[in-house]
Amino acid sequence: MFQLNTSKWLHATVLLFVFVAVNGSEWIIERVKLLEINQNYLKNTSLNLVSYSRRKRVINFYTESFVTFDNNVTVSNEYEEFMNNEYRPAFVGLRFKLCDFIEAPYVMIKQKFGIQCPIPPCSLSVSPHRGQKTFPKSETFLNGANASFLENQYLEWSKSKGSIDSSWDGLYESVNSSKLQIDEFQDDFSPKSNAKSKSSKVTDADSKHKIMLHLAVQNLIRSYQARGHLLAKTDPLGLTFAARWLLKAQSAPVDLKGVNCKLVARELGTILGDEHMDMTFELPHRTFIGGKEESLTLREIICRLEKVYCQSIGVEYMHLYDPDSLQFIRERMEVPGCLEKTVEEKRLIMRRLTKAVFLEKYFATKWPAEKRFGLEGGESMIVMLEEIVDSSTRLGVESIVMAMQHRGRLNMLVNVCRKQLTDIFAQFKPMEPKEPGSGDIKYHLGTYIHRFIRKTNRYIKVSMSCNPSHLEVVSPVVVGKTRAEQFFKGDNNGDKVMAIIMHGDAAFAGQGVVYETMHLGELPAFTTHGAIHIVCNNQIGYTTDPRFARSSPYCCDVAKCVNAPVLHVNGDDPEAVAHVARLAIEYRCHFKKDVVLDLTCYRRFGHSEEDEPMFTQPFMYKKIRSMKTIDQIYGERLKAEGVVNDADIKGWEKEYMDTLNKHFELAKKVTKLSIMDWIDTPWTGFFEARDPKKIEDTGISEATISTISKHFCKPPEPWAFEVHKGINRILLNREKMVKDGIADWAMGETLAYGSLLRDKIHIRFTGEDVERGTMAHRHHVYHHQGVDGATHRVLDTLYPDQAAYSLHNSSLSEFGILGFETGYSYSSPALLTIWEAQYGDFADTAQPVFDTFICNGESKWVCQSGLVVQLPHGIDGAGPEHSSARVERYLQQADDDEDLIPDLDEKDMALKQLRAANWIVCNVTSPANYFHLIRRQIALPFRKPVILMTPKVGLKHPFYRSPFKDFLPGTSFQRAIGDTGPASKNPKEVKKLIFCSGKVAITIDDLLKEKKLQNKIAVCRIEQLYPFPYDLVLKEFCKYDCAKVFYCQEEHKNQGPWLFVKVRLENLFGKKIGCISRPASSASATGIKWIHAKELTDLKNKIIEL
Structure with missing residues (x-):
């Protein structure tokens, strides 16, 4: 909240802006300039000064040009310089000096109303509340915080004049003696009574009280918008309230039954009573609770705000910077009737709940001792996902890439991804697999399908990515897959492809990779233009209570770091669940930003079906065991509304049970498991078009070498682009090498990348310093020495019809970025994905990605990847860190039996070795061999990850040189060099x-x-x-x-x-x-x-x- 601190002249300034709001700004001084800040006085003076624009002309401090008076008087450029250089506090506070602006009008007010108080000392500041980037256009200078302060000051002054600073005496004496004609602006600020007044004039004291009451009501509306979520009934168990973290119990006003008295009392103090409840107040334009009505009684205002913000949905959105985002969410939450569902929608929700509940019951009946991590207690997750899928097709989305935790995965595969029940049931049987590989447990498997959505008459591809039990590792992987699919579809704005990532509450709050993933959302090289994050919040982490698992009120508070709205919803209110799902997809598709859904539910059983939760959560599980299932709760509600009857519900239940029994019988006939049935990203036509016994030639022609090498030596036109003088020296050295027919390390890798781009192979190359290269050897991007942000990307103009070369520096993240690039590499075989660590041991922090995806993704899920991981490695006196890339770790994970020597006489032994390997580990010593290794990644009839140790020092050493003849056709990668x-x-x-x-x-x-x-x-x-x-x-x-x-x-x-x-x-x-x-x-x-x-x-x- 804003705070208005006492000063000797501040009350006059308050009156000034009230006066301005009413009388317009014609009389404002014609010139407004900024003077030096009086630092000493600034410490004691703070004033909220933002736009008030209901119906009068305004002084607008929201715009970057500072302020405009009647569209013809503007502030000089001093403001912009002041903003950029003088004040940039951590929460982007807005502070500026208004000396001459205040002084002249202040004198006019003093003369008109006879107020006796000192001339202002030329020192004001303006600060939005914490987390707010700028002042929203809809904010008013007459903020409730100021109103409360002025009111409290007045009440204290009324009791004892000596209790507050004597500078306020003039103001309040003027008010009491009717010297201030507040009725001049009563139309804008006074509440309107239902009963007509006998007199058009009211006493100044009454007007003052009504103004304060009006301002308090305005603030009350904002309080519900900002903090109503703290008192929302989002917990189906009724055991926890976020409000306990922030709100203190206070005495409530009289006769406010049925409302959140804590919130009302906190904001309005004791001025609200029964006599005000039927007063009519004009609604601010920052709310939609009135619908087409411009004013409501206080009783109706509170009733509507309660219904919107304090029921089954808790909305956290006031931290957003963008005013349009605020209005977007308000409109979809506050407009009367927007939360209501049609009869058809309610019946559809009921049918979806029936399927979700009865599938879990069927699993429990047929395989009671089998671990499956059921969705019991959170079945409304299916309603949420189905609503998102339906609405996304209406908004033009063609493909959804999903990731989720193990909880409820089987239910999701069946009811959202439409995986055949026969395949699901077969996973419960102990059977021999058809294909080689380790396979994976059933609640890690993924799939994909092209679904037809009847509501929109459109198809949509839905894929569920395979994932390990290491929670959240899959999150950056899915974001990378989404980005790649957007690239290949030409979806530059994220209109067609979207990511949905489902999390557990404990993991979302506790795993650092959640932030590493979410912070990529606004980075140009990594954004997917918004993802929907769904937290299946069962209010426990295995056996750990949330009170001991996080320091924040909510499990999803990390989302606020990336300016994402958070929608909390009670999992036992399916209609509310469907509403926030629709709001989330509309927000994402409109603003192309992340949004978080916090589905607050519970675990009907323990962590798994074998677990006994009463050991550690006896109170919670006593409550849970008394709870009805969600289909029973919602079914009773619909029957009471006359939407369904018992016959409808029994019919749906029987229909689904017949389907389950049918597929159970079909699963009995399955004799072998097929890992191939669970591929989440198929490479259609790739393997069929390749000779499985042949590696294509990796050499290139002399003409290609000449074209690429000469282009690599050519500087941009000096008249158009100013490069660093050191770059010119490097280019001269490269030019000499080309004349000598020699390639160093940088030239060798450039020949590899350039020739692949010529062959229409898309290359994505990221890492913390890859544009220049950590060792300053690459220089594929030049920076203009005279124009900030202007760059020249060397290989982007190599050939007119070449493939895209996506070379990008990344954020200082290894876990998130490597996961992203791993997902990118899964999307297609027709690309080369490279991630380069700044130093080899930086990969240590990304070890879960190596252990759970890169090393064994093919063995577990038949997911091939051609990812190249480059790790600078070498013991050269740099110290314990940044020396070794720990090559031993990657060799230890090789799936090779040291006691089995292959048949050395076999013709295709080397190729068969590669096919059988889980990954390739190399440490090459020549530019030519590096060149062939990179090109071999595309030439192979399959894809394998490469872990490549690269040199850190000696890149200019004569040893790291290769003649051009080693790049020609007929040459190839040398596994060993004698x-x-x-x-x-x-x-x-x-x-x-x-x-x-x-x-x-x-x-x-x-x-x-x-x-x-x-x-x-x-x-x-x-x-x-x-x-x-x-x-x-x-x-x-x-x-x-x-x-x-x-x-x-x-x-x-x-x-x-x-x-x-x-x-x-x-x-x-x-x-x-x-x-x-x-x-x-x-x-x-x-x-x-x-x-x-x-x-x-x-x-x-x-x-x-x-």
């Missing part, structure tokens, strides 16, 4: 064979050249660690059969690839091999330079030791 130096010419002289992977190859190469040991020590670089290149490493071993064999790594011995490689090499060679590495350590690297130097020296000595 020694091509002096050792390979005379293998019998070689004393030592070293296998290695990654940057340590540079250390070995430089050292052997320095010590002239190139003919004594042979080196083989293993570029693809998994699937392991058995055939190539065996070839090198046989070539140097007299040499001692070692594996060398720069990582510590208990880290890196050593433990993965060791057992495979020893099984393959039939002999022990040695290890050259840093000693075992709990940290990935040292942060002490001396230790780093010593470790490096020791490592080098072991390398050259013969």
Whole structure:
């Protein structure tokens, strides 16, 4: 609330703006300028000054141009500078100086009314309440907070003049002596009595009281809008109230039965009595409770506000910045009759509830001991989703991508996604699967369907994404899938494709990835133009009471951080549930922003069907066990209204039970489970069009190399775009490389991306610094040095008909962003999705995405992904963090039996290895090999994720160079690169064979050249660690059969690839091999330079030791 603090002249200013609102602004001074703020006085002075525009001309402080008087007098640009530089508090407060604006009119008021008080000291401030970005246009200067203050001051003054500052004496004495002719503006501010007054003139004291009463009523309306949700009856159990967090019990006015006296008393104090209840008050234009009526009695105002804001729906929306959003929600909540449903709608809701309730009962009857996480107690979720689906087709949505928790998932699959009951029932049987893979439990499975909606006569695609038990991991995945589908549909505004994400109350409040997902909503490269978030709020987290699970009043308060409205609804009122569902989809489609639905319900049983909830929630479950089911509650309500009868309900129940029994019998005939039946995103036609035994050529022509490399060296026209001088130096170096026919790391990756864009392959590449590259090597986006925000995107203009290159820096988030890109990669095989960590260990915070989606998504759900994860990796003295990407973790998750060596004579062994792998782990050491690896992702007849260790330092080292001939047709990715130096010419002289992977190859190469040991020590670089290149490493071993064999790594011995490689090499060679590495350590690297130097020296000595 706004606060009006006492000052010696403030009351005169109040009168000034009342006077202005009535008499217009003709007499306002013709010039208004801003002077320096009197900082000392500002500390003690604060005034709300916003527009009052009911029927008179206004002083409008909402507009960016500050204020306009009669459309011909404006404030100078000093205001904008003042706003931008002087005052930008945390909650975007609005503060400005009004010295000359106040002073002249103040003198006029003083002369007209004879008020004796000092000239203002030129110091005012204006501040909206916390969280408000600007003043809404509908706000009034005569705010209830000010009214309460003025009234209380007057009451205190009436009791004892010495009880308040003496500066108020002039005002209140003037009021009492009738010196102030308030009747001049009585039309705007005075309440109208139903009984006609005998006199057109009233005493000033009466007018003053009526003004204060009117203002209090205005504030009451706003209070219901802002805080009515605190007293709404949204809890079907009646056990909790959000109001207990914020409202204190106060004495209520007399004769206000049936209303929330706490709220009324809090806002109106003691001035409201029975005699005011039948007074008529003009309604402000920020409410729609009057419908076509402009005024209502106080009794009717309170009655209507109670019905709107304090029943089954609690609306949190006054924190929104956009005034249009506020009016949009008010109109759909406050217009009389808007909450009513037609007879047809009520009957449809009843039928949907019958299906939801009886499906859960059927599960419980047929499989009483089976864990399924039923929806009992929250069946109105089906009504909510069905209403959203129906309404979305009316609004033009063609596809909905959904994610949800395990609670009620089977019910959702059947009644919303229309999954065949036969397939659902078959999941309860122990059967052998048709396809290879681990599969997943039934309440993790997804599906998709093209549904026909009879109400709108349209089709809509509804997909439910597969998800793990790790709550909320699926949320960013679904947002990424939605964004990708929007891209491929050309849906740039989110009109056709929409995401719906369902959450549990404990997870929504407790999991950080919820915020990581929601904060993407307004980022241009990640927005899906609004998602609907539904919280299945059963008021408990496993066994944890909400009082011990969150610090906020509501489980969904995090949504306010992204300026999303929150609609709380009682799950036992299906009509209210349907209403907020329709409001949510209309809001999302109109404003293209997130909206949150808090479905407050309960769990009729424990966390699962096997759980006993009375152990930990005895009071709650005593209440629950006395509750009727939702179909009984709503059925009785409709029968009382005459909408349905017993015959209708019994008929619907029998009809659905017959359907359930029919599919139960059909499920008995199913003998094998099919994982393929649960694909949530099919790639129609992709696999059929590919030769499963062939990898397409990854080389490119000389002409393509020339086109891309020259374009990469060409700066934008200097007259049109000013690049940094350092960029010009980089471009000159690149130009020299092109002339020499050499590619460095940046050129190698650019050739890969550019050639794929030419082939119409869409590339999406994101990460925290990918536009420039963390190591400042890429520079695919130039920034104008003279124009803020102007950029030149190098590869966007490579070919006139190329595919889109979506290269974007991301927010500082790994969990949310990696989940997003994982979902994006699931959408289509005709794209390359890349996520690059700023440093390799940044992926640590996204580990759930690796563990539950990337690593095993195909095995569990037949969901293939071609995602490339690039992790800068290397032990180079940077300290324990930002050194190791923990390659050992990804190798440990490889689904490969170390004791099984494949048939090395098989022609397609390498391809079969790739097909069987769950992902590919590489650490490449040449630009050409990187190029072929990236292009192989598209050339494969299937899709696999790639975990790629990339270099952090040495990107300019001669070792990281490849001649253009290594990119030509006929060349390909090398899983291992054998020694091509002096050792390979005379293998019998070689004393030592070293296998290695990654940057340590540079250390070995430089050292052997320095010590002239190139003919004594042979080196083989293993570029693809998994699937392991058995055939190539065996070839090198046989070539140097007299040499001692070692594996060398720069990582510590208990880290890196050593433990993965060791057992495979020893099984393959039939002999022990040695290890050259840093000693075992709990940290990935040292942060002490001396230790780093010593470790490096020791490592080098072991390398050259013969």
